[in-house]
Amino acid sequence: MQVALVGVSGYSGMVLYRLLKQHPAVDQVNLYGHQGGQLAALKTVVPAFQKETVNVRPFDAATVMTENAVLFCATSAGVTKTLVLPLIAADFPVIDLSGDFRLPAATYTKWYHQAAAPVQALAKASYGLAEFNHRLTHYVANPGCYATATLLGLAPLVQQHLLDPTSIVVDAKSGLSGAGKKLTATSQFTMVNDNLQLYKVNQHQHIPEIVQQLKQWWSAVPAIEFTTTLIPVTRGIMSTIYAKAATPTTTAALLQAFQQVYADQPFVQVLPAGEMPTLKQVIGSNDCVLGVNYNPVTKTILVVSVIDNLMKGAAGQAIQNFNQLFQLPATAGLPSLPVFP
Numbered sequence: 447m448q449v450a451l452v453g454v455s456g457y458s459g460m461v462l463y464r465l466l467k468q469h470p471a472v473d474q475v476n477l478y479g480h481q482g483g484q485l486a487a488l489k490t491v492v493p494a495f496q497k498e499t500v501n502v503r504p505f506d507a508a509t510v511m512t513e514n515a516v517l518f519c520a521t522s523a524g525v526t527k528t529l530v531l532p533l534i535a536a537d538f539p540v541i542d543l544s545g546d547f548r549l550p551a552a553t554y555t556k557w558y559h560q561a562a563a564p565v566q567a568l569a570k571a572s573y574g575l576a577e578f579n580h581r582l583t584h585y586v587a588n589p590g591c592y593a594t595a596t597l598l599g600l601a602p603l604v605q606q607h608l609l610d611p612t613s614i615v616v617d618a619k620s621g622l623s624g625a626g627k628k629l630t631a632t633s634q635f636t637m638v639n640d641n642l643q644l645y646k647v648n649q650h651q652h653i654p655e656i657v658q659q660l661k662q663w664w665s666a667v668p669a670i671e672f673t674t675t676l677i678p679v680t681r682g683i684m685s686t687i688y689a690k691a692a693t694p695t696t697t698a699a700l701l702q703a704f705q706q707v708y709a710d711q712p713f714v715q716v717l718p719a720g721e722m723p724t725l726k727q728v729i730g731s732n733d734c735v736l737g738v739n740y741n742p743v744t745k746t747i748l749v750v751s752v753i754d755n756l757m758k759g760a761a762g763q764a765i766q767n768f769n770q771l772f773q774l775p776a777t778a779g780l781p782s783l784p785v786f787p
């Protein structure tokens with residue numbers, strides 16, 4: 447099958463292109479760029495792709511729908527809410543890595559500080575948290591990176607009411623590629639290197655996305671405390687999650703709940719008692735690795751969830767949703783091992 451990708455010049459787009467190129471069900475990847483832009487050779491758009499001869503053509507909805515079976519959008523926030531409306535009207539399959547279709551309109555405007563997609567278009571989208579949401583519509587809103595790591599870490603506890611729903615605290619850390627390729631004052635080498643930077647404290651756009659999903663699992667969750675920190679690595683998300691236990695428990699009992707929920711999930715690994723995950727266990731892979739611990743003194747549950755923000759947090763999960771949408775094997779086109787060292 448032929449697939450379309452818009453946003454190949456961005457970090458998520460570059461990773462998604464590489465995955466699609468080696469996906470067994472994909473015969474050709476057709477690339478489209480800025481509306482009304484010029485034809486451009488991929489190797490000039492993405493200098494790392496020197497061996498490529500394919501061109502990036504100006505985006506045209508009719509052409510995309512004629513030539514391809516699906517469109518992947520790895521575009522900045524605020525692009526797909528208008529760019530893909532003809533495809534939504536035609537019920538053409540789209541997998542959107544941006545946040546434009548994850549939230550209700552008013553919530554999106556509040557947290558993304560811009561107008562939302564039309565309500566009738568939003569109604570056609572489904573949230574593609576691959577391990578849990580299996581009724582995908584033609585329009586898949588791929589989850590955000592922090593949201594993916596945090597929701598996979600919280601799912602068993604919230605779904606089984608194992609925590610105090612008012613006590614969830616998340617300390618999430620991300621590598622620089624999470625910010626995309628644009629250069630800003632805080633993404634300069636001299637600011638990132640040898641430094642840790644908190645940002646968007648209680649203002650992060652993933653807060654409503656996470657709470658929205660938690661409430662679907664347990665409406666008693668009112669809110670979460672959520673901070674984000676930029677760390678001096680290229681890739682990786684570590685979500686460190688704290689919550690009070692609903693009733694006294696043990697690490698073993700909690701691990702049993704996690705192992706039961708993720709038993710048949712090829713991309714979620716639950717570490718044994720006493721082990722905590724590191725970023726290097728997941729970089730370059732589509733895995734989420736979880737560590738769980740219970741502190742009987744403070745009655746606090748700790749869950750640590752790590753992912754590669756560009757893989758499980760973006761392009762890898764997009765491939766998982768593609769596989770589900772087209773009834774392909776769940777692990778098709780996805781690497782099973784991390785890149786190490």
Ligand SMILES: NC(=O)C1=CN([C@@H]2O[C@H](COP(=O)(O)OP(=O)(O)OC[C@H]3O[C@@H](n4cnc5c(N)ncnc54)[C@H](OP(=O)(O)O)[C@@H]3O)[C@@H](O)[C@H]2O)C=CC1
Pocket residue numbers: 452453454455456457458459479480481505520521522523525529543544545589590591623624625626627628755756759760
């Ligand atoms: N980075 C990450 O870890 C994650 C990112 N995401 C989301 O995925 C999306 C892409 O992220 P990321 O790769 O980091 O972003 P980048 O900033 O690295 O790239 C943005 C891409 O969007 C393209 N673009 C911007 N405006 C338009 C437009 N009007 N029409 C067509 N294309 C446009 C850019 O093209 P050009 O180069 O020509 O400007 C570029 O290819 C974002 O919405 C982001 O929030 C989600 C999960 C994780």
Ligand SMILES: CC(=O)N[C@@H](CCC(=O)OP(=O)(O)O)C(=O)O
Pocket residue numbers: 523543544545589590591592620621622623624625626650651652674676
């Ligand atoms: C390090 C860093 O800056 N990360 C970005 C993550 C962007 C993202 O993935 O969010 P959406 O897909 O919801 O736009 C941030 O915190 O905004």
